[in-house]
Amino acid sequence: MRKLALFDFDGTLTTKDTFIEFIKFYRGAFKFYLGFMLLAPILILYKLKVIPNWRAKEYVITYFFKGESIAHFNEKGRAFAEEFIPGMVRKKALDKFNQHIAQGDLVMIVSASAVNWVKPWADKNGVELIATNLETKNNRLTGRILGRNCYGSEKVSRIGSQIDIRDYSDIHVYGDSRGDKEMLELATHPFYRKF
Template sequence: MKKKIYLFDFDGTLTSADTLLAFIRYACGRRRFFLGFALFSPLLILMKLKLYPNYRAKERLFAWYFKGMTLDDFDDVCCRFACHNQRLLRLKALDKLREVFHYGETACVVSASIDNWVRPFFENLAKGSHSDFQVIGTKIETDTAGLLTGCFLTPNCYGEEKVRRIKEQLPILNNQRDDFWIIAYGDSRGDKEMLEFADEAHYRPFR
């Protein structure tokens, strides 16, 4: 029998809202949140018109809010954000995750969001499980003093990059792909390649 691997997109699939916006507002407050978006509105319009790369716009926005913050302080805010916003997780998605953890299956949350705030959403849920659970998300850069530089260490985990990162994180799939049955869950164009990579694809299943 083939071993199962579950792949879940995060924003919009497991959650009911985009967590990037929710996280910035939580971490920076309403006033600074709106100020930043007002300053970057021309760039965001260009991004929506596909005249400026989504990844670069996201990185510049992130840098404006968080560059110079210590990694410890950032991680602390990420943990508090996840703790105070569990309501963002869809109930049907939680039921599926509990089932996966109960049976000890391998599970990966694959997201373009920063992995620092994605991972804490699942710490209590995965606790005590024998599942191999991983979060594959965008990683952030710090300098030698442990301060955020505002740059990303990895490309935006979107489209083909999702499949590349999955294979990087689970290298056994590079030469033993036929030994596994992969089930993927997504909700947008950014999940297309991941859903096609899977043996069993579910589009917007938890709504």
């Protein structure tokens, strides 16, 4: 039976949250910090668990990206993946990631970050990606998430919609946060903050 390796992206394969870094890359440091000052009340409500993760995320996406052309957004996503993500990747995590690929395991990145900047990196490394999709209307971002945010139990649902976990005797899961808890429970070999 083949082995399965599931990797969270932000904070597990990378040293930083790529969503935050992508906003800085896209809007520049001044607009980034100004935006987060204005969004502070929303982020406090999220930290206090008054509003859920996906809702807080939509507020951030709406503020920074609503109305942006999806073609331009994807172009910036590709540029960010090429220019910045390689410098954020943890060496030990990448070594483990490449080891699974070399062994012929099915390797999947399962991320709450958006497809738009994670997919170019996943494609370059020849692995599958499950991530959050952003809604568009008339080829422009609406500020909303399409479907559900790929976080927590949604990670497990999305994995189950793509593969049958029972086909794998060895399941290696790598995660670093509360959003990975349910995915880590699938593992025969869970790795939590090991890098």
